[in-house]
Amino acid sequence: MxxxxxxxxxxxxxxxxxxxxxxxxxxxxxxxxxxxxxxxxxxxxxxxxxxxxxxxNKQQLLTAIGETVLSVDASALPAGLSHPQRLEKLLDQLRQQVLAFPGLLPQFNNSLPAEAMVATIATLAEPIKAMQAEDSLAVRHAQSLLWMTLGFALFESSSSQASISGQFLDLPAQLQNTSQHLELENHERLWRELVERNIRGIC
Missing domain, CATH: 1.10.10.60 (Homeodomain-like)
Known part of the structure; x- marks a missing residue:
């Protein structure tokens, strides 16, 4: 056999x-x-x-991984959400997907999944357009929200390391009035406040 x-x-x-x-x-x-x-x-x-x-080659593989991670699915959202709620859920979805692959963003270089990123911007722009934003402005808002989410996820994954967060605490006295108010561990609250401020600015 x-x-x-x-x-x-x-x-x-x-x-x-x-x-x-x-x-x-x-x-x-x-x-x-x-x-x-x-x-x-x-x-x-x-x-x-x-x-x-x-x-x-590996670049093609990284591009394919990036296309999967940086894509959002509006059809997966619950029914009955308002347009701001839909936008928030899409940003949450993107953030969680990026956090699942913390080493992905620094690897892009020549393997940037541009097509997937533009498709994600288009998906994010839809609820923004529904908030009465003109098309070009909605796309620019969506682009900013994409960069914001990627940047926050990168900060979130790196600042979770004690060696990184410690550098923000061991600062000169003249900066401690600011550093004592930094949110280095409560990422969820910081994320919610960031999303709320940005969506409120659109509405």
Missing amino acids: TRNTRRVGRPSITSKEQILTVALQLAQQQDLAALSLRQLAKELGISPTSLYRYFE
């Missing part, structure tokens, strides 16, 4: 989507900088040559 050597619970590789699913799993478990196509092929139980048919 021939022994089945395929990994238990791992589907046979028949599509780019299945490969990307496993790549996303690996990306959540380790530093993205260390992820390689050879490692991915080994995890999938296929040859690197087979994998190269889908992704020619």
Whole structure:
């Protein structure tokens, strides 16, 4: 009897989507900088040559991961939300997805998922347009909100490290009146206040 050597619970590789699913799993478990196509092929139980048919290099893989992480799904929102509430939920969705892959943003460089980012801006712009904003202004608002969310998620993941947050506390006396009021750990409250201020500015 021939022994089945395929990994238990791992589907046979028949599509780019299945490969990307496993790549996303690996990306959540380790530093993205260390992820390689050879490692991915080994995890999938296929040859690197087979994998190269889908992704020619790591940049293409990072772009595909970025396209997944930076996409938002308006159809997943609960029914009956107001336009500001829809916008807030979309921003929450984006933030959580980026936080799940904290090493992704610094890896973009030449693998920026521009198409996915513009599509996300378009999705964010829809509830803003419904708030009576003119199309071009709605898009610019959405662009700013995208940058805001990515920047906040990057701050949130880095400031969670004690070595980073400690640098904000060990400051000269003339800065301590400001530093004592910084929110370095209560990210959720800081995020809610940030989103509320920005959406209120649109409304």
